[in-house]
Amino acid sequence: MAEKVMVKGTEAIGEAAIRAGCRLYFGYPITPQSELTEYMSRRMPQVDGVFLQAESEVAAVNMLYGAASTGHRVMTSTSSPGYSLMQEGVSYIAGAELPVVFVNVVRGGPGLGDIQPAQSDYFQATKGGGHGDYRLVVYGPESLQEAVELTAKAFDVADKYRNPALILADGMLGQMMEPVEFPEFRDLSTLPDHSSWAMQGAKGREPHKITSFDINEYVLEQMNLRYQEKYKKIIENEQMWEEYKTDDADIIIVAYGTMGRIAKTIVNMAREKGVKAGLFRPITLWPYPYEALAKLADQAKLFFTVEMSMGQMVEDVKLAVNGKKTVEFYGRTGGVVPTPNEVLAKLMELI
Amino acid sequence: MLNTNYKCHVIIGMFGSGKTEIALNSAIYLKEKYDNVAIADIDVISPYFRTRDEIDVLENMGIKVITPPRKFMHADLPIIPPAVGGYIVNPEFQTIIDAGGNEDGSTVVGSLKNFLDQTKTATYFVVNTKRPFMNTVEDIEYYIERLSAKARRRVDFLVSNSNLQNETTEEIILSGEKLLKEVSEKTGIPVAFTVVPEFLKDIKTEFPKFVLKRFLDKVYQL
Structure with a gap:
């Protein structure tokens, strides 16, 4: 290095x-x-x-x-x-x-x-x-x-x-x-x-063909x-994810990218208030780590998804949790980054 | 620290060399000595981490902050308010010009030549030797020349700002000074000062020491 x-x-x-x-x-x-x-x-x-x-x-x-x-x-x-x-x-x-x-x-x-x-x-x-x-x-x-x-x-x-x-x-x-x-x-x-x-270069061999297409629908289906x-x-x-303080957590915050990083601060702030929060941070967004997240559904009381959007990844969280527990959402959009304080306030309202 | 034999201070350099942090800290430094201090944000290059993000902090200290009109502040538009020229020539103000990075940022300085030539202006070139394209004497010399040409100003002073944010060490600062000293000897441009973070404020530096408080800490920092 x-x-x-x-x-x-x-x-x-x-x-x-x-x-x-x-x-x-x-x-x-x-x-x-x-x-x-x-x-x-x-x-x-x-x-x-x-x-x-x-x-x-x-x-x-x-x-x-x-x-x-x-x-x-x-x-x-x-x-x-x-x-x-x-x-x-x-x-x-x-x-x-x-x-x-x-x-x-x-x-x-x-x-x-x-x-x-x-x-x-x-x-x-x-x-x-x-x-x-x-x-x-x-x-x-x-x-x-x-x-x-x-x-x-x-x-x-x-x-x-x-x-x-x-x-x-x-x-x-x-x-x-x-x-x-x-x-x-x-x-x-x-x-x-x-x-x-x-x-x-095809000299001495059959030419290669690179295409996304075949005119025969059955061949195209085979390609698919x-x-x-x-x-x-x-x-x-290829699934990748990070879990942060999830071992004993009953509140699982789910966030990715820079929001996931900010969420670590939120986890620590919540823990100072005595709330056992943890973070599940998907690193591959496709393939989404559904099973790893689903495993947390047994221990968690609540899943809380935070995004810089009006709620997109939250749909994958719901697919993973599969109705076993409540999935709540908080997001800001249009270029606004949620602050740890406002997210924490929302979390405290929910619990 | 800025050289107060001059009344206008232009800060140029490559992307991410630390111009805005130095400009903000320098405005506060000057405010301790002068009643009237202005800082002009002419960064039309980078959309993030600009002086305009810290307006309230500065204005509460009584520092005049010149930025595009509020409604255009976050637009990706090259707006230079006419007040910039006014504060450059206004003899009652010590004025800092915080330029954008690279050649394009310096081009905006060049557009203010008529004003800058009318007043006693010093141009500072900020160097962080831990940045890409800034870690050899040849590269630093090359970019001093390029940016100086775009800014239509001779570089009067170099500023040593070698750092890795919170991971800065004494060794990083001193080896940065050493490299910049070589540049200084080759170009004849003196080093005005060396920036050190608060947590290293007691180290001994080759050039005058300017202790910097970080302003642009952001929400993502744990």
């Missing part, structure tokens, strides 16, 4: 991607993500990589589609409206089974929204967003160090399953600064070998069933 440096969240994710072996970046600036694009524009030439500013998010996502077809590690980053623009391409990439890492530094919405942090793109991230039956592996980091680790993980998982992955950050994570320790640079010769499917088999494996192997 190298020494620590002070970085912004956007820079942390950019550098982590480079160290994970990403040398192809296509993007378009949008607040509060622009520094990631800018960082890549400075950094890619230093590591013999390619930075290309696309003319729009629609162009960027199609550049990703093409570049990923060559089997190289490739990434883009954007913020809410920009990610919406990319959805057609995300669906194609998922259908063509290409490993691409997306970063959405979420801002307030809907529509143009504002430039403050939000978590209101959870449905888009985890339940589709584009058309068709597909899934992205979605990570919700709470800190810059975790963002660095999850970025590397996202590339590995994308490669392993030939599936796009998404880092779902928010404006706060993108803009905050913290000391971070980066891993060493990945030796590019150790990256997974994709020569069995990638477009790397193959995706589903893959998703099952991802659900089995």
Whole structure:
């Protein structure tokens, strides 16, 4: 491990991607993500990589589609409206089974929204967003160090399953600064070998075909069933979550990303008041750690979901708890970040 | 600390070098010496962690804070209120200009050239050697030149602000000073001061020591 440096969240994710072996970046600036694009524009030439500013998010996502077809590690980053623009391409990439890492530094919405942090793109991230039956592996980091680790993980998982992955950050994570320790640079010769499917020159062999489409509906159905088999494996192997002081907790706060981090403060404040609170923090938002959360339904009296949205992940919490216990919700939206005090006040009202 | 032989102080530097924290602390430092202190937020680059987030704290201390009109404060718009020029030239005020980061942030300083040239202005370049692109003499020199050109100002002073927030150590501060001393010797630009956090306020520094209280602590900090 190298020494620590002070970085912004956007820079942390950019550098982590480079160290994970990403040398192809296509993007378009949008607040509060622009520094990631800018960082890549400075950094890619230093590591013999390619930075290309696309003319729009629609162009960027199609550049990703093409570049990923060559089997190289490739990434883009954007913020809410920009990610919406990319959805057609995300669906194609998922259908063509290409490993691409997306970063959405979420801002307030809907529509143009504002430039403050939000978590209101959870449905888009985890339940589709584009058309068709597909899934992205979605990570919700709470800190810059975790963002660095999850970025590397996202590339590995994308490669392993030939599936796009998404880092779902928010404006706060993108803009905050913290000391971070980066891993060493990945030796590019150790990256997974994709020569069995990638477009790397067909001389002396049958051509490869990369497509999300077949004109025969039965063949297309078979393709879909193959995706589903893959998703099952991802659900089995890739769930991640953190439990904080849940051992003796009878109130389980459920929150992810930066809200999950703030919720740790809330847990501690509640405990000072004699309330046995704990935090369940999903790290993979898809696959969602339903079973791990469900296990807490026996000991808990109440589940309390807190989000920077009007209630999106709370639906997954309800699916996990499955009616066994009450699931309550508190959220702020439009770029407002709930303070520990206001969340605690709401919690005290509920119990 | 800022050099009070000047009446206007322009703070430039790369993203996240600590300009706003230094500007806020410096405004309070100047307020102890002068009746009239103004701070102008001309950061049109970063949408978060700007002087404008701390208006109430500063105004309660009697410091004049110049920001875009409240209704546009959180807009992603490059608004520079005309009052900025006025406070730069107003002889009754010690004025701090808190610029945005990188070349683009310094470009806004360049647009204020007519005002800044009319008054006794010092330009400070803040360096945190723990930041990307700021950890070699060559890089620091390169960006001093780039930002200076955009700001249309000669850099008069360097500010040593090497830190890892709460994980800052004496060693980090001293090795940052050492690197900056090399830059200073090569460029001929003196180091005005070294920033140290409150929890290291007793360490011995090579350059004058400026103890910094953090303002922009946020809700996510445990």
